Amino acid sequence: MALRVDSNPPQSLSAAFDLKGTPDAGELSLATPLGSILARLTWGPEGATLHSGNETRRYASVDELLASVTGTPVPVTALFEWLSGRPAAAQGWQADLSSYAEGRLNARRESPAPAADLRLIFENAP
Numbered sequence: 001m002a003l004r005v006d007s008n009p010p011q012s013l014s015a016a017f018d019l020k021g022t023p024d025a026g027e028l029s030l031a032t033p034l035g036s037i038l039a040r041l042t043w044g045p046e047g048a049t050l051h052s053g054n055e056t057r058r059y060a061s062v063d064e065l066l067a068s069v070t071g072t073p074v075p076v077t078a079l080f081e082w083l084s085g086r087p088a089a090a091q092g093w094q095a096d097l098s099s100y101a102e103g104r105l106n107a108r109r110e111s112p113a114p115a116a117d118l119r120l121i122f123e124n125a126p
Contacts, residue, residue, distance in 0.1 A: 007114040023077040
């Protein structure tokens with residue numbers, strides 16, 4: 001997974017990922033190339049939690065958590081659809097599913113600012 005946000009200063013995140021669950025309740029683990037866990041995000045009807053190192057932060061929703069961590073809104077519901085190979089609308093985002101069969105997904109958001117570029121390489125479709 002690679003996410004670049006054209007903020008000031010620009011932000012980028014690159015990590016291996018493991019996504020489980022649904023947009024309503026799930027878990028996203030981010031890891032280094034060697035497998036060390038960088039962060040674990042969990043969410044459900046009661047809210048969302050970020051576990052990173054010895055720190056735990058709580059948020060009202062997974063959308064709020066991702067916006068706080070990445071600096072931009074990430075469309076969780078659409079992301080699950082995209083990872084299943086199905087197009088889905090997400091405000092400002094355009095997903096390119098043309099390389100889905102090869103395990104690749106690209107999504108770009110131009111508006112609202114800041115622009116963001118999300119690139120995923122995955123081994124197994126959910």
